[in-house]
Amino acid sequence: MPTTQRTTVKSVCPLDCPDTCSMRVEVEDGVALDLRGDREHPYTRGFLCRKMARYLDRVYSDERLMSPMRRVGPKGQGRFERISWDEVLGLIAERFAAIARSADGPQAILPYSYYGTMGKLQAGSLDRRFFHRLGASQLDRTICASAGSLGYEYTVGRGRLGADPMAVPECRFLVNWGSNTVHTNSHLWSLMIEARRRGATLVTIDPYRSPTAARSDWHIQPRPGTDAALALGVMHVLWREGLQDDDYLLRATVGAGPLRRRVLEEYPLERVADITGVDVATVAAFARRYAREQPALIRLNYGLQRHYGGGMAVRTIACLPAIVGAWRHPGGGALLSTSGAYDFAMALLTRPDLSPPGTRTVNMNQLAEALAGELPGPPVRALYVYNCNPAAVAPDQKRVAEGLARDDLFTVVHEQFATDTVDYADVVLPATTQLEHLDVHGSYGHHFVMLNPPAIAPRGECRSNNDVFRALAARLGFEPGLFPDDETLIRELLDGGPTLAGITLERLRAEGSIRLNLPERYAPFADGRFPTPSGKCELYSERMEADGLDPLPTYLPPREDPRTRPDLAARYPLQLLSPPRPQFLNSTFANQAHHLASAGDPTVELSREDAEARGLVDGQWAEVRNDRGRFLARVALTGAVRPGVAVATGIYWSKLSPGRSNVNQTTSSALTDMGGGATFFDNLVEVRPLAAESEPP
Ligand SMILES: Nc1nc2c(c(=O)[nH]1)N[C@H]1C(S)=C(S)[C@@H](COP(=O)(O)OP(=O)(O)OC[C@H]3O[C@@H](n4cnc5c(=O)[nH]c(N)nc54)[C@H](O)[C@@H]3O)O[C@H]1N2
Ligand SMILES: Nc1nc2c(c(=O)[nH]1)N[C@H]1C(S)=C(S)[C@@H](COP(=O)(O)OP(=O)(O)OC[C@H]3O[C@@H](n4cnc5c(=O)[nH]c(N)nc54)[C@H](O)[C@@H]3O)O[C@H]1N2
Ligand SMILES: [Mo]
Secondary structure, X not given: XXXXXXXXXXXXXXXXXOOOOEEEEEEEOOEEEEEEEOOOOOOXXXXXXXXXXXXXXXXXXXXXXXXXEEEOOXXXXXXXXXXXXXXXXXXXXXXXXXXXXXXXXHHHEEEEEOOOOOOHHHHOOHHHHHHHHHOOOEEEOXXXXXXXXXXXXXXXXXXXXXXXXXXXXXXXXXXXXXOOHHHXXXXXXXXXXXXXXXXXXXXXXXXXXXXXXXXOOEEEOOOOXXXXXXXXXXXXXXXXXXXXXXXHHHHHEEOHHHHHHHHHHHXXXXXXXXHHOOOHHHHHHHHHHXXXXXXXXXXXXXXXXXXOOXXXXXXXXXXXXXXXXXXXXXXXXXXXXXXXXXXXXXXXXXXXXHOOOOOOEEEHHHHHHHHOOOOOOOOOOEEEEEOOOHHHHXXXXXXXXXXXXXXXXXXXXXXXXXXXXXXXXXXXXXXXXXXXXXXXXXXXXOOEEEEEOOOOOOOXXXXXXXXXXXXXXXXXXXXXXXXXXXXHHXXXXXXXXXXXXXXXXXXXXXXXXXXXXXXXXXXXXXXOOOOOOOOOXXXXXXXXXXXXXXXXXXXXXXXXXXXXXXXXXXXXXXXXXOOEXXXXXXXXXXXXXXXXXXXXXXXXXXXXXXXXXXXXXXXXXXXXXXXXXXXXXXXXXXOOEOOOEEEOOEOOOHHHOHHHOXXXXXXXXXXXXXXXXXXXXXXXXXXXXXXXXXXXX
């Protein structure tokens, strides 16, 4: 009898989520039998979210793409025939070479990717080298975080440095500001619960009574996109009542004087209450407790910044910890992202120097415009999509689909499943999952470096992103030295700055996960020094002034707001927010039976008043629409929103939804005030009954 081979492999969750969990995979004779959260990892602490707990269903799904394919029907229909890797690589190389030689040149080729995996290798290494070397257009990856990151960076100096999440149990006042922490950062939530056991108060500031708001001690419910005004009102109270930390302000900030004048003169609480819909007493009570109950942490997340003024809103909120001196304490201050603490050698890994000078950059939120030929530069003639499902997740979906349907566009999609985007591909490449390839991870929610060795062999003919770019580079005759093996890439990446000193591939192999070289009790700005040009927290920012922005915090209303756009609101009076549904990770998992069944039909949550005024009842199918498009959803009267606000959680796949569209048919490709960010939540719509019956057509 042959003996069975059993091993345990320590892997890393690849999802675009701040938790970056450590996982243990039990493998028997090359088959992964069990996967669970690593009990020994100090941040994962043995539990996985409901999505990853069933990751093996995804790895072994019958619906995985297993071989390369070529389109046989019209674009959008998803009809393909099987071809070999040899043929498909030849086809892509030939098309790319022909476009590069043509009058349009290589910039007519556009890579399009986001973070289907957060692995440093498979998310951004040989792909970058390949497209830079080819001379393709560059992609500005702005769909998620760029507005808030820049706003935070102007203020604090590095967009992605924040409080140590491990110290959260020491906090006394925890604010989830535009963060659905329960579901989008569940391991931080468990640390918040620990803090609450020790007496902390949990507050959530969100126009939506999210699961996090519902489970908090205090829910403050502003109008969408008015957070900067709320924060300015809080500052007004702090200075008016002498609650500011003068010592920290003097040592660690610039611009306290002008900011104080602005908030005292321009943001009286009556005005703040009028803008935000939060009453004067609540603003004052929040400010007093925030100042006094230290350490206080503001967990701001990216949902907050998906409005026109999103960059300025994050910048404004990021001033608060300096005013009350919250940065003095481990766990105190603000937490947007921790990824800036990793001194990875990113330029070595991605080689931006290979991209010819003057190469254009396309903002990924403007895929509709790029495909319609509305951006400067040559037309987009080829699109290479990987780690991303733009047909479902990008704004202005109808126009994105029109672009993807162009017959003169050559589209390559590298995917694990036949997504909405795959349906528009000319050629499809089957991708490995996290259990099938090597990778290394940082995190944007903690401070560990983690290695993900492959646990099983690639299924079918699946190949990793890097394996494909190596093969394409060889076909195009690029220097082999630029496309080394994955282990070499890991060594290059780890050859970075001080927080990585002593962290090697060998140590990662032995230990799996290693904390960055940071003080055990890490409080990044306790000493009052900030990595800004002035060395201080910039309440007044000369860099913003130079960039044509208001150097002081201010309130910028949404683009689509009944207050500022009464004309538009006359037809589309409801402000629609579309944050994630807990069962999905963006559009990942939204095709899998278990998750889809647990999520149920798409919903639109409305206030009872708004539903009654439209003759809508709970559970009924309705059409949500504006001038950009429409989608169908069941009305849900959950009591979670105020009149004038609607919520449709996602992201469902369009082809699996009634009406074959999702919420992004209504969202706009307009950009934020800074950073070129997406404005998914800055979206006026109207909702109307679909039919007398409760079933969709
Ligand atoms: N389960 C699950 N987890 C995820 C994801 C997922 O899809 N599913 N996505 C991952 C990704 S890519 C990201 S970027 C993060 C996002 O993590 P979060 O930022 O927490 O995600 P959102 O739910 O988009 O936004 C948080 C909250 O902001 C609220 N919000 C909307 N507009 C405003 C506003 O104007 N002001 C305030 N104060 N709040 C507002 C929304 O109602 C929502 O409840 O989560 C990651 N984790
Ligand atoms: N209306 C609305 N729209 C939104 C948002 C919202 O809150 N509301 N959120 C926005 C945000 S925050 C984000 S981050 C974006 C996310 O948008 P995307 O980055 O497109 O995220 P996903 O929908 O999860 O799609 C990732 C795809 O990558 C694939 N994938 C995973 N691993 C690999 C791999 O190793 N190789 C290859 N080739 N493919 C792989 C997965 O199968 C999946 O289909 O969506 C944005 N869109
Ligand atoms: Mo995101």
